[in-house]
Structures are given as C-alpha cells and as structure tokens.
Amino acid sequence: xxxxxxxxxxQVIIPLLFSPLVVLLQPRGLAWVATTAVCILSFAIxxxxxxxxxxxxxxxxxxxxxxxxxxxxxxIDAISSLLLLIVTGAATAAVxxxxxxxNQQIESHRQPLFFAAWLLLLAGLVGMVVTADAFNIFVFxxxxxxxxxxxxxxxxDRRALLAVFKYLIMGTIGATFYLIxxxxxxxxxxxxxxxxxxxxxxxVADQTTIPFAAAFITVGLALKAAMFPLHVWLPNAYxxxxxxxxxxMAACGxxxxxxxxxxxDFVVFQSADLYHGLxxxxxxxxxxxxxxxxxxxxxxxxxQIKRMLAFSSVAQVGYILLGASLLTQDGLTASFAHMFNHxxxxxxxxxxxxxxxxxxxxxxxDQLSGAAKSMPFTAAAFLIGGLSLIGVPGTAxxxxxxxxxxxxxxxxxxxxxxxxxxLLSSLMAVVYIWRTVEVLYFRTxxxxxxxQQGSEVxxxxxxxxxxxxxxxxxxxxxxxxxxxxxxxxxxxxxxEILSGARQ
Amino acid sequence: xxxxxxxxxxxxxxxxxxxxxxxIILAARIHENLREAVTLVTAVTLAxxxxxxxPDLLAGERPHLFAFGLMDGxxxxxxxxxxxxxxxxxxxxxxxxxxxxxxxxxxxxxEKNQTRFxxxxxxxxxxxxxxxxxxNLLTLFLFYEILTLSTYPLVAHKGDAxxxxxxxxxLGVLLTTSIGLFLPAMIWTYQTAGxxxxxxxxxxxxxxDGPAVGLLLGLFVFGIGKAAVMPVHxxxxxxxxxxxxxxxxxxxxxxxxxxxxxxxxxxxxIFGIDFLFETPESGWLLYAAAFTIITASFVxxxxxxxxxxxxxxxxxxxxxxxxxxxxxxxxxEIGAAIHMVAHAFGKITLFFAAGAIYVASKKTEINxxxxxxxxxxxxxxxxxxxxxxxxGVPPTAGFVSKWFILGGAFEAGNYVAIATIIISTxxxxxxxxxxxxxxxxxxxxxxxSANDHGEAPLLAxxxxxxxxxxxxxxxxxxGPLIELERQVVTGLE
Numbered sequence: 001x002x003x004x005x006x007x008x009x010x011q012v013i014i015p016l017l018f019s020p021l022v023v024l025l026q027p028r029g030l031a032w033v034a035t036t037a038v039c040i041l042s043f044a045i046x047x048x049x050x051x052x053x054x055x056x057x058x059x060x061x062x063x064x065x066x067x068x069x070x071x072x073x074x075x076i077d078a079i080s081s082l083l084l085l086i087v088t089g090a091a092t093a094a095v096x097x098x099x100x101x102x103n104q105q106i107e108s109h110r111q112p113l114f115f116a117a118w119l120l121l122l123a124g125l126v127g128m129v130v131t132a133d134a135f136n137i138f139v140f141x142x143x144x145x146x147x148x149x150x151x152x153x154x155x156x157d158r159r160a161l162l163a164v165f166k167y168l169i170m171g172t173i174g175a176t177f178y179l180i181x182x183x184x185x186x187x188x189x190x191x192x193x194x195x196x197x198x199x200x201x202x203x204v205a206d207q208t209t210i211p212f213a214a215a216f217i218t219v220g221l222a223l224k225a226a227m228f229p230l231h232v233w234l235p236n237a238y239x240x241x242x243x244x245x246x247x248x249m250a251a252c253g254x255x256x257x258x259x260x261x262x263x264x265d266f267v268v269f270q271s272a273d274l275y276h277g278l279x280x281x282x283x284x285x286x287x288x289x290x291x292x293x294x295x296x297x298x299x300x301x302x303x304q305i306k307r308m309l310a311f312s313s314v315a316q317v318g319y320i321l322l323g324a325s326l327l328t329q330d331g332l333t334a335s336f337a338h339m340f341n342h343x344x345x346x347x348x349x350x351x352x353x354x355x356x357x358x359x360x361x362x363x364x365x366d367q368l369s370g371a372a373k374s375m376p377f378t379a380a381a382f383l384i385g386g387l388s389l390i391g392v393p394g395t396a397x398x399x400x401x402x403x404x405x406x407x408x409x410x411x412x413x414x415x416x417x418x419x420x421x422x423l424l425s426s427l428m429a430v431v432y433i434w435r436t437v438e439v440l441y442f443r444t445x446x447x448x449x450x451x452q453q454g455s456e457v458x459x460x461x462x463x464x465x466x467x468x469x470x471x472x473x474x475x476x477x478x479x480x481x482x483x484x485x486x487x488x489x490x491x492x493x494x495x496e497i498l499s500g501a502r503q
Numbered sequence: 504x505x506x507x508x509x510x511x512x513x514x515x516x517x518x519x520x521x522x523x524x525x526x527i528i529l530a531a532r533i534h535e536n537l538r539e540a541v542t543l544v545t546a547v548t549l550a551x552x553x554x555x556x557x558p559d560l561l562a563g564e565r566p567h568l569f570a571f572g573l574m575d576g577x578x579x580x581x582x583x584x585x586x587x588x589x590x591x592x593x594x595x596x597x598x599x600x601x602x603x604x605x606x607x608x609x610x611x612x613x614e615k616n617q618t619r620f621x622x623x624x625x626x627x628x629x630x631x632x633x634x635x636x637x638x639n640l641l642t643l644f645l646f647y648e649i650l651t652l653s654t655y656p657l658v659a660h661k662g663d664a665x666x667x668x669x670x671x672x673x674l675g676v677l678l679t680t681s682i683g684l685f686l687p688a689m690i691w692t693y694q695t696a697g698x699x700x701x702x703x704x705x706x707x708x709x710x711x712d713g714p715a716v717g718l719l720l721g722l723f724v725f726g727i728g729k730a731a732v733m734p735v736h737x738x739x740x741x742x743x744x745x746x747x748x749x750x751x752x753x754x755x756x757x758x759x760x761x762x763x764x765x766x767x768x769x770x771x772x773i774f775g776i777d778f779l780f781e782t783p784e785s786g787w788l789l790y791a792a793a794f795t796i797i798t799a800s801f802v803x804x805x806x807x808x809x810x811x812x813x814x815x816x817x818x819x820x821x822x823x824x825x826x827x828x829x830x831x832x833x834x835x836e837i838g839a840a841i842h843m844v845a846h847a848f849g850k851i852t853l854f855f856a857a858g859a860i861y862v863a864s865k866k867t868e869i870n871x872x873x874x875x876x877x878x879x880x881x882x883x884x885x886x887x888x889x890x891x892x893x894x895g896v897p898p899t900a901g902f903v904s905k906w907f908i909l910g911g912a913f914e915a916g917n918y919v920a921i922a923t924i925i926i927s928t929x930x931x932x933x934x935x936x937x938x939x940x941x942x943x944x945x946x947x948x949x950x951x952s953a954n955d956h957g958e959a960p961l962l963a964x965x966x967x968x969x970x971x972x973x974x975x976x977x978x979x980x981x982g983p984l985i986e987l988e989r990q991v992v993t994g995l996e
Contacts, residue, residue, distance in 0.1 A: 391682070393644055423683050427682060441659075
C-alpha cells in the first residue's frame with residue numbers, strides 16, 4: 001500500500017484529526033504553527049493529487065474497502081482537484097499571510113479554539129469536494145458551516161454576531177433544503193452515491209418527486225453559494241469577520257457550494273435529462289445576470305472596502321453561474337477557470353486589506369487616504385488584485401473573462417446582450433477598484449490614523465510575513481495571467497467531465 | 504534570415520526600459536543625478552537597439568520573437584515590420600531628447616515625486632515598444648492596457664483634486680473604450696478568423712461581409728480610444744494636466760500614436776485595405792475622421808490655454824492619420840505612416856515650447872504671450888517652426904505627409920478627403936498664425952509681465968531646438984522612411 005492511493009482520505013482526515021489537537025496547544029503561537037503546518041500539508045496533498053489528475057487519472061477511494069453503492073466512496077477528478085487546490089491554497093495563504101492580523105484580532109487565549117474551528121472549516125470544505133456521496137456532502141457542509149459561523153463571529157467586531165446570526169438562519173435553510181432534496185431522491189432511488197443516483201434516476205424520471213428534489217437542491221445550494229438574490233447573508237458576514245477569515249471564505253466558501261450544485265445538476269439529474277434547460281437557462285441565468293449587474297452597481301457605491309469587495313464577490317458568483325448556465329463546454333470551462341482566477345484575485349485583495357487593517361482601524365475607503373505612501377507594497381498588491389478582478393490583460397482575471405465572452409459569443413444574438421452585461425460589469429469593477437486606488441495613492445493622509453490601541457503611531461508597512469504572502473499572491477495573479485496552462489487544463493478537463501455527463 | 508540575434512534584440516528592446524524603471528527607483532536612493540543618468544543611458548541604449556534593426560528590415564527581414572502561448576491559438580509574440588519599426592524608432596529616438604528636456608523642466612519647476620515620474624516614463628516606453636512590435640492583436644492589446652495604466656500616474660502627477668479628477672477621465676475613457684469595445688471586437692475577430700495574427704492582406708477577407716464589417720471596424724476605431732476619434736477624444740484635453748514632458752512625448756507621440764498606429768495596423772493587417780475598399784459599409788470611417796478633423800480644429804480656435812489648444816490640434820492631426828488610412832490607397836497609407844512622424848516632430852516641438860514658456864514665466868494662457876518672442880527667441884522660433892509644420896508649409900515635415908495624403912486622395916478620387924484637408928489647413932493657419940504674430944510683434948502688457956524672465960533652462964531649450972531642427976530636416980531627408988513604408992503596401996499594390 002503506497003501513500004499515494006490514500007491521498008483522497010488523507011486530504012480530509014488530516015485537518016479533521018488535527019482540529020481537536022490544536023485546542024490543546026495553549027502556549028502562544030503554537031496553535032498557529034500547527035494550523036499552518038496542517039494547511040500547508042493539505043495544500044501539498046492537493047497539489048500532489050492535481051498532478052496525478054493532470055496525468056489523466058481519476059482517484060477513487062473506497063472507505064473501509066466497501067464497494068461504492070454500499071460504502072462511502074471518495075473520488076478526485078479534474079473538478080474536485082481544481083476545487084481542492086483553491087480551498088487548500090486559500091486556507092494556506094490566509095493562515096500564513098494573516099499571522100499578525102490574527103494576533104491583532106483574536107485574543108491569544110482564544111486562539112487555539114479559533115484555529116480548531118479553522119481546521120474544521122477546512123476539513124468540511126475539503127470533505128464536500130472529495131466525497132461522492134450525497135449525504136456525506138450534507139455532513140461536511142454542516143461541519144464547514146458551523147465552523148464558519150464560529151470563525152466569522154470570532155473577531156473583535158461585535159456587529160459580526162448579528163451578521164453571523166443572519167448567516168446561520170440562511171445557511172440552515174439552505175442546508176435543510178439540500179437535505180430535503182437528497183431525501184426525496186433517496187426515497188425514489190434508495191441510494192446516496194452520486195453515480196448510483198445518476199444511474200437509477202432515469203427509471204423514476206417520470207415521477208414529480210424528482211423535479212421537486214431538483215428544485216430543493218438547486219435553491220438550497222444557490223443559497224449557500226450566495227447567488228443573487230439569495231446573497232443577503234454574505235456582505236455583512238464578510239465585512240465583520242476577522243480579516244483572515246474573510247480571505248479564506250471569500251476565496252473558496254461560495255465556490256464549493258457552486259461545485260456541488262454543478263455536480264448535482266450536470267451529473268445526477270442530467271442523466272435523467274430532466275428540466276435541465278429549465279433549471280439553468282430559465283432559472284439560474286437570469287439571476288446570474290441580475291447578480292452581475294446589481295451587485296457590481298452596489299459595490300460602486302459602497303463606502304467600506306470589505307463590503308465593497310463582498311458585493312463584488314456576489315457579482316463574481318454570477319459570472320461563474322452564467323458560464324455554467326450556457327450548458328456548453330466552453331461556458332463550463334470559463335466557469336471553472338473563473339473559480340480559480342477569482343479565488344486568486346479576491347484572496348490577494350483581502351490579504352492586502354488584512355495588511356491595511358494592521359495600520360488602519362477604520363476600513364472605510366475615505367479613511368485610507370494616502371495609504372500607498374506608508375504601505376507601498378500593500379497598495380501595489382491591492383492594485384494588482386484589482387486589475388485582475390477587472391480583467392486587465394496580463395492578469396489571471398483576463399483569461400477567464402476572455403473565455404467567458406468567447407463562450408457567450410457562441411450563443412449568437414442572445415449571447416451578445418450577455419456580452420454587453422459582462423462588459424458593463426467589468427467597467428463597474430473599474431469604477432469601484434479605481435475609486436479605492438485613487439484614495440490609496442493620491443489623497444493626502446488623514447491625520448487621525450491610529451492603531452487599535454488608539455495611540456498615535458507612525459504609519460508603516462505591515463509586518464514582513466503578511467506583506468510577503470500578499471505580494472506572492474499578487475505575483476501569482478500575473479503568473480497565471482501569462483501562463484494559465486495548469487488551471488486551464490484542469491478547467492477544460494472539468495468541463496469535459498460535466499458536458500460528457502450530459503451526453 | 505532572421506537569426507537568434509535579432510530575436511534577442513527584440514527581447515532586449517522590451518526588457519531594457521522595463522528594467523530601467525526599477526533601476527531608476529534604486530538609483531534615486533543614491534542620488535538624483537544617478538537617477539537621471541539611468542534614464543539617459545536607457546534612452547540611448549533603447550534607441551541604439553531599435554535603430555540597429557532598421558538595416559535588417561530594409562533588407563527585407565522580419566525578425567520575430569515568440570514569447571509564450573497563452574491559450575490555444577493565442578500567443579504573446581512580436582514581429583518587427585515597417586509600420587511598427589517606424590513607430591518604435593520614432594518613440595525611442597524622441598525619448599532621448601525628451602529625457603534631456605524632462606530634466607530641465609522637472610528641476611526648473613521643482614516638481615515633486617520625480618522618481619515616480621521617471622520610472623513610469625520608462626514603463627510607458629516599454630509598453631510602447633510592445634505595441635510597436637506586437638505580432639498579433641492580443642499582444643497589442645496587452646501592451647495597450649499597460650501603456651494606459653503606466654501613464655495614469657504621470658497624468659495624475661500633481662496629485663491635487665483637480666488633477667486626479669482629470670486623470671480619472673483619462674483612465675476612465677481609455678479603459679472603458681478598450682474593455683467595452685476593443686476587447687469584444689478582438690474576440691469577435693478571433694471567432695470569425697480563428698487567429699489574431701497580423702497578416703499581410705488581412706485575415707478577415709471572405710469571412711465577414713456587409714454591415715458586420717462596418718460594425719467591427721467601429722468597435723475597433725472607438726475601442727482604441729487613444730486615437731481620439733470623436734466622441735472618444737475627451738481624455739486628451741484632460742491629460743493636459745500632466746507635466747509638459749508627458750504631454751510632449753506621450754500625448755503627442757507615444758500614446759496617441761499608439762492609437763492611430765493600432766488602427767492603421769488593424770486596417771492594413773487585420774481587415775486588409777483591398778477588402779475594406781470593396782466593402783462600402785466601412786466607408787463611414789473616412790467621414791468620422793473628417794468630422795473629427797474639422798470639429799477639433801474649430802474647438803481649437805476657441806481655446807485660450809496653450810496646452811489645450813495643442814491637445815485639440817493633436818486630435819485633429821490624429822484623425823488625419825485615420826482619414827489617410829481610410830482612403831485605402833497605397834499612397835495614402837504611406838502618407839498615414841509618414842504623418843505620424845511628421846506630426847510627432849512638429850507637435851513635440853510645440854509642447855516643448857509651451858513647457859519652456861511655463862518654466863520660464865509660469866504663463867499658460869495664449870493672451871499672455873504678447874511680445875514673448877523677444878524674451879525667449881529660441882523657444883519662439885522653435886514654436887513657429889512647429890506651428891508651420893502643423894499647417895503644412897514647406898520646408899517643414901508637415902508638408903511631406905500632406906503631399907502623400909493628398910496624392911492618395913486624388914488617386915482614390917476622394918473629394919471629401921481633399922476638401923477636409925484644405926479646410927483644416929485654413930483652420931490650422933487661423934489658430935496658429937495669430938499666436939506667432941502676437942509673440943513676435945505684440946507688445947507686452949505691463950501688469951502681465953510682472954516677473955522679468957528670460958529663456959527657459961538650457962536643457963529644455965536645447966531639446967526644443969533639436970526637435971525644431973528635425974522638423975525642418977525631415978522635409979529634406981525622408982527617403983529611407985518612405986522606402987521603408989513602401990514595403991508595407993508593396994504587397995498590396
């Protein structure tokens with residue numbers, strides 16, 4: 001037995017096992033070290049599996065040696081591999097790049113508990129991706145959600161409590177809807193294994209239960225994915241969470257839900273060839289388009305930098321759904337590529353905000369005047385992340401925007417309108433990013449800049465480790481903007497799997 | 504034989520100014536003289552590298568460099584061809600003179616943030632080289648956006664609210680048009696033709712017809728906002744808040760020429776002039792350009808600020824190039840290319856003069872110029888030469904290009920173009936001659952000349968003298984350039 005064949009389960013089990021252990025690491029800083037080590041290890045496993053998947057393999061793992069329809073199976077194909085890279089990468093970047101920020105925001109005696117929740121969130125998100133079992137997805141979804149609530153409310157900002165309560169309500173509704181949907185399918189097919197469901201569904205396709213199940217699952221997951229107009233929990237949650245948590249969750253939280261949504265709709269229900277066009281073209285597409293426009297517009301007028309980017313995230317979820325709702329392979333490729341590229345751009349942006357947060361207590365945009373003077377590297381990273389979000393050539397964001405527009409143009413005249421909407425929202429992104437860049441670079445600094453303690457300090461660049469990680473992420477935006485081979489071939493393979501399932 | 508040697512040269516041409524931007528920041532920590540030395544050395548090195556490729560090109564070689572593949576069929580690659588060579592040679596050559604001028608101007612004015620200024624300038628030049636040598640549309644687009652972004656800090660240099668607001672217009676118009684129109688036009692082209700390579704004779708012939716051609720052309724022309732075809736010209740007057748060296752090199756040469764250069768290149772290498780000539784739906788471009796020429800000239804008549812007047816004059820002159828390209832006749836295409844050079848010499852001289860006047864006397868308005876010729880004879884002589892070139896009076900550079908454009912217009916029997924050229928020449932004379940007259944023969948009013956001043960700093964005067972000289976020299980020595988540009992169209996005749 002070589003270790004390689006156990007990678008899928010190790011991916012989940014390592015963060016899950018270390019989570020209770022971290023609680024015991026009371027001495028200051030140790031919990032962070034352990035968490036960072038686990039995140040890096042997870043990331044390494046994800047990379048390792050991505051290499052295997054790129055080599056053409058699909059990793060299957062049978063838990064306890066039980067055959068799939070009876071036991072729980074894990075499966076890593078191109079789609080899961082891409083998502084695993086995003087999730088573990090985001091966790092690593094966030095925990096590594098926000099050490100001082102976490103020390104600033106989380107009291108040291110609560111840190112072990114905080115990091116335990118961090119690893120649970122990681123385990124939950126990773127679990128949702130690796131498993132090939134519908135109920136297992138629900139379990140991991142709940143693990144990640146509960147851990148997420150803890151993390152969001154874990155910061156010094158008391159407004160987070162209200163935000164997290166809202167999230168809790170909406171998230172629970174979403175998860176319950178999902179569970180109802182899965183229950184209905186289970187009732188009809190007697191299986192929880194995704195492949196098995198896909199195999200058995202055509203036999204009962206004529207039952208009205210199935211479209212109901214599909215509706216419940218789609219709406220439930222759309223809620224978790226913060227699809228407009230089910231996004232209302234997201235802006236406040238992102239805004240008031242500790243910066244590190246925002247980095248982590250903004251990069252991958254909603255995408256995992258989109259992943260499950262796509263898996264279900266393209267693989268499970270598609271085999272029954274049920275209402276697919278209806279579900280996507282008539283239900284998801286209009287909301288995706290609306291979300292792109294409305295959320296971008298709101299972001300243009302948002303005064304707090306984290307809220308602004310949170311609304312931008314809602315718009316970006318719209319891009320991802322829009323690509324998928326075209327039901328073409330090119331559209332799906334664009335969708336997956338955008339998951340990766342947006343994760344890069346957003347984590348860069350939120351990391352640079354974490355850096356800004358070290359020096360600026362108040363993160364309203366007009367309070368950040370002249371920050372580029374004292375924090376040139378942070379501001380540069382923000383600029384690069386912003387350009388990537390806009391989709392300027394040479395950055396990762398350009399690649400996915402290109403793919404998306406290309407996929408839309410294939411749709412003929414109806415596609416042109418959507419191209420217009422995508423371009424319009426790109427221009428809105430120019431507005432909201434540049435609004436901030438102008439303040440950072442060209443306003444004269446405001447006088448009352450103080451740190452958390454309220455004492456007058458000389459403004460300076462954030463701690464070296466934070467700036468280093470932030471700059472590294474910014475650099476990756478450019479690297480994957482000019483050499484997009486790896487994410488692109490994963491995205492293409494992923495799209496092939498899904499559109500292959502449609503045949 | 505385009506050996507590895509020439510390929511390396513292309514890489515160096517891109518890398519040298521790019522690296523210089525960082526060297527400038529480092530050098531500034533030691534001493535500002537060292538910083539300026541880095542700028543000058545880089546400018547000279549770049550010019551030597553670029554100009555060194557001319558003999559190869561004249562011999563019929565087309566050096567190319569494949570950088571990397573982005574997505575399937577979409578590469579970042581560079582090809583040196585005559586049109587781009589001319590643009591690169593022009594920009595790199597004038598950068599030397601402009602750097603000399605910048606030192607005089609920036610120090611004379613005691614400007615702040617000079618390091619950022621020089622670093623961004625070098626970046627902008629790197630982007631310009633990328634545009635000039637781009638081997639396909641995607642590469643051109645990439646460097647086009649880099650040029651926009653790298654010039655933004657230069658426009659916003661002063662940093663006060665009014666300047667930043669102007670810079671916002673600058674960036675807003677250029678990014679909006681490029682993302683909103685240029686990008687979809689490019690993707691449309693890619694889907695239609697399956698490639699974005701610049702190919703002699705174009706890539707769209709037979710793949711697109713009817714109104715779609717006109718529409719695509721429109722997306723390109725207005726998407727390339729740097730060409731300032733009305734109504735996407737507003738950024739250019741807004742950019743005049745920048746320090747004068749920026750207006751001189753970037754907003755009279757590099758940036759605006761990047762716009763008309765891109766359009767010319769798209770007309771010649773993407774559409775193909777024969778294909779466009781046979782497609783009547785593309786004919787509107789000529790009228791749009793003619794409209795811009797006349798309107799911008801009328802607006803220029805009403806300007807009271809020297810730099811804004813020059814900006815509107817630039818808008819008109821840029822559309823000369825577009826109109827010449829839109830005549831779609833070989834002679835006119837040559838005229839389009841030559842006008843880029845001729846206008847560059849004349850307009851950079853005019854901006855240098857405007858900046859010199861500002862440094863010496865802080866005067867920015869036209870009605871302050873009475874009698875200034877006696878205080879600043881060198882500057883105003885150069886200004887006069889530049890203005891005459893704008894009008895197209897021999898023996899200046901402007902005459903040569905107008906000759907070719909008119910030749911092309913007659914060849915095509917295009918009376919709209921001919922009439923436009925005649926009317927605009929009259930208008931040019933109408934807004935430049937009064938300034939020249941008042942500068943030499945007017946009498947200074949007492950309260951306006953409160954500060955007694957003489958000539959501008961020596962470096963600034965030296966620079967504008969050189970460009971004025973070039974404006975006249977180009978009238979006599981333009982053979983090699985015309986020879987080079989003939990190569991662009993010989994394949995199409």
